[in-house]
Amino acid sequence: MDKHLDHIKLTAAELSYLWTSYLADSMSVCVLRYFLVHIVDKEIKALITYALELSQKHVEFIREIFTKEKIQIPQGFTEQDVNFLAKRLFSDIFYLRYIRNMSKGGLVTYGRVLQNVYRQDIRSFYAECLTDTLELDSMAAMILLEKGLAMRPPVIPYPQKLEFVHKQSFILEGLGRREALTGTEVTNLYANVLTNRLGVAMTTAFSQVAKSKQVRKYLLRGKDVSLKHIKVLSSYLEMDSLGVPIAFEQEVTDSTESPFSDKLMMFHFNLMIYAGVGNYGIAISESQRTDLVVDYSRFNIEVLKLSEDGANLMIQNEWLEQPPLAANRRDLAKH
Template sequence: MDSTHNSMKMTAAEISYLWTTYQSDTMSICVLKYFLQHLDDSDIKALVNHALDLSYQHVEIIKELFVHERIAVPQGFTDQDVNLKAERLFSDILYLKYIKNMAGGGLSGYSRMLPNIYRKDIKSFYSKALTSSMELENKATLILLEKGLATRPPFIPYPDKVEFIQKQSFFLEGLGRRGALTGTEVTHLHFNIETNQLGAALSTGFSQTAQNKQARNYFIRGKEIALKHTKVFRDYLEKHSLPAPAGIEPEVTESTEPVFSDKLMMFHFSVMIYAGIGNYGIAISESQRSDLVIDYSRLNAEILKYSEDGINILVANEWLEQPPLSIDRQNLSKK
């Protein structure tokens, strides 16, 4: 990034985005550094190294921006939050799927941030981050395909003629009356199965290695929720004779040696939950069956309650850094 900083003051959006990105990337550095201690496949190792390098770049750029603007640099996550000497907890396959998911999250997050950014240097930073995430996701996808590990969404017939919807029941009567799912509905079901399966695998590993009892029970509960949601989505696909991706829990070893701090794992789950809520929201907006919308909505409500319980654990253990806030005018008036 150009060392000449923009003279415009940062907005609430810009400060908050940078603060959140710093937290996420310092966490990623810890996670990816551990992955590299237990990687056999050279292609996946190169991919993880590339992802790690991107996170290091982001952290340094944000730190420079904050120092220049006299904004307190967050603590984030450090070497104290990871035990690089711990035994292998996950397989190379999980590492690869993790990177693909991580890059996909970057694509979604950065594209959502960019329209709210006006400062030239920060817009340039996130534009480059978006491009880097796209390249990382493409590389991860290519490796998955080359190794025969890709779980592509199911196939549907090619439309051979133009047709128009004749009845409103296409949208409203979702309780088995429409005999087919739209391609978009199939895509969201498949995607949300995959993300929940990754969540179930990570929660398995985290629950095996967590030292705090509250955190351990939280991860066990998270696995139960992920498997429950997976079953709901899988039933839709199977009911329409469509395949669903297989789980990846076998990619978790039996190790119980602590790897990451409970603080890092709880924060990691909060990031995953945040992404899951967004994924379900998009699925709701793009689904045209009432039963699907109802199921996504009730499952989202369950995730929101689970998220609240996680925040309470983070706060109770003083693991949650306070994000940038607006001025509390009411409190100032009292003073």
């Protein structure tokens, strides 16, 4: 680290992003190392290996920064949270779809992080994270295409002439309903069905192997929520005779031997919940149909409630690490 950075303290944004990244990447190291135990396909194995190298590099960088700044390093996730001897829980195809989904989430996250980071070493780190994740996403997309597994969004007609909207009812049309979806609405519907499909597959697998009855019950509840959202979102696409992403729970084996701790699975599922909230928020901002906005808003309320209950379950089991907090000036004034 450059000497001139010694006197520049990390901002709240920089500290919080690094802390969260450490938890997520230490989890990814455990998950990806387990994936590599069972992979057969050479191309997918190379992809997972690259993803693992990135997560390990991120963990090492953050540990170095925290050590230098005398910041408590989070516990995160370690080898105690993974059983490398557990039977295969997912297929190679699932691993490929998993990496594509996680890389898409990484692109969104790192792009947002860079908007709020100023210290040069931290900016360089997250800029490199963004570049590396773009490469990972491109690799995953190419393998999906080559294997005929890519779930591409539907095709809509090309515009053939200039047209202007003549009715105010086109935008947030009150109780009426514009029949045709815009291209952006189609894209968000398709993407949100796809991410919920992954959520269903993950909760199917995790609920099979979770040791705690409470955790199993919570994961199955999350699965029900995702299935309900898939049904509603798919109906919009089907009404316009547009394709819907297929399910891939079949990529989960019948193993009941857990490769991961309940703590890791709860953290992982809640990361997916937070990503889902963000995805629905974007969909709301880009939708021009009232019925879509109402459904996405209702979904977000349901997902936030699920997230709150998940956090309470993690607190109950002492699995939730406290993030960096601002100073409580009222408490300080009491001394």
